[in-house]
Amino acid sequence: MPPAPSSGGQGESYNAMGPVWISMALIIGSLIAWFFWHTYLVAFYFHVKLVEIDMIQFFTLALEDTKQFILNTPAATVTMDQAENIAATIGHYLKIPVSLMLMLMAMLLYFKSALGKYKNSYTMKTLTEHQLAVWPYLTPVVNLNLIEIDIDEGPWAMAMQPMYFAKRYQLLQLEKVGSQPGQLRKAETTNVTLLQNRAIRLFRMQLGSLWTNPEKLPIHVKALFAAFAAKALRASEESRSFLDKLSASSGEGKPDFSDVEGLFKKYINHPEILKVTEKHAYVLTVMASVIEFARLDGVLATAEFLWLKPLDRRLWFMLNCVGRRTAFVEVSAPFAHWLAEKEMGRKIVTPMIDEAVKALDQALKEIKYNPDKES
Incomplete structure (x- = not known):
């Protein structure tokens, strides 16, 4: 028994017949309108044709007979053939100016349309260079070919994965486990355990300097602090122009910090800023709260100071994690400490990194160890 046709096929058949039904409806509707409202339709049609004849008679009087026929013939007596002949006679004179007008409109559409403006073809590099005037934040990478660079190597490397981080800093205790009795395939696996004391020492170092x-x-920290503080205090244009200048001058790797001291001194002792800085003990946690404060005035993405990543990787990732639910492992300790300070509402000098250690331990348990890979 052949399968029943799918509903999708029926829908396609129905859609294909749609134009046919619409055409039939238009034809039948036109015939009905001609039959019942013949006089009104012809009267309107004659009015339009008289306007066309009046325009043509600026150049020639050849349509005078047609004009007189329209003026002297009752609309009720006009047949469809007579209406067609009038249209053909007048159309003979209109076809040239109408064609020229359509050609002019086509040219305008071609040369003036938004689509016609897209004539250039760009590579990733040339597009980046073209957009520098609009997005100066691209300056640090415009002359780099990051596609050809290992994503895990160099100053532009992505954030480390937990297993790669633990391997790199030798935080793992390895235990070889042989095949279990009854297994058909003999295979040796490796269980890993986080070395808690080493992880704690490393995470304490992650916290960085006290405030x-x-x-x-450092001058780059002052620069960002000043920009964040300005935006937090509703000086958005000053902050944006300052960040734009830093980005635009970072083509050689290090931005122009010549204007930093003046802006830094302008805001460092502002009462609203002091309310933020006094609640944190470390430079990283202060900077995290200052950028969070600045974002109350609007978007402030870490891409706006991309030059920071190769200059101070830890600070860049710390700021990048503000607003996230979890942190990258490279800054998990200062992030955990920052959350603790926010919860307590005051600065804490004692490292609050237990949650960071627990999170790393949990992450390692969820990843299968592979000695041949770094992540």
Whole structure:
């Protein structure tokens, strides 16, 4: 027994017949309109044709007979053949100007349409160079071919995966496990355990410097602090132009920091900013809260200071994690400490990194160890 046709095929057949039914409806509707409203339709038709004849008579009087026929013939007596003859006679004179007008409109559409403006073909590099004026944040990478560089190597490497991080910093204790009795295939597996004490020491180092004397901060930290503070205090244009200048001057790797000190001193002791900085003990946690404060005034993406990534990778990833539910393992300790300070509402000098260690341990348990791979 042949299978029943699918509903999809029936739908396609119905859709294909749609234009046919519409055409038939238009023809039948036109005939009905001609039969019942013949006089009104012809009267309107004659009015339109008289307007066309008046325009043509600026150039020639050859349509005078047609004009007189329209003026002297009752609309009720006009047949369809007579209406067609009038249209053909007038159309003979209109076809040239109408054709020229259509050609002009086509040319305007071709040369003035939005689609006609897209005439250039760009590579990724040339498109990046073309967009520099609009997006100066691209400057640090415009002359780099990152596609050809290993994604896990160099200053532009992506964030480390937990297993790769643990291997790199020797945080794993390995235990070889042989085949179990009854297994058909003999295979040796490796169980890994996080070395807790080593992880704790490493995560303490991740916290970085204490926030003690802002005047002695590295110049790039001062620059970003000033930009974030300006935006937080509703000086959005000042902040944006400052970040744009830093990005635009970063083509050789290091931005122009000549204007940093003035902007930094303008905002470092502002009461609203001090309310934020006084609640955190470390430079990384202060910077995280300052950018969070700045975002109350609108979007502030880490892409706007892309130059920071090769210059201070840990700070860049810390700022990049603000707003996320979880942090990259490279900054999991300062991120955990930052959350603890926010929860307590005050600065904490003692490293609050237990949750970061637990998270790394949990992540490693969910990843199968492969000695031949780094992630």
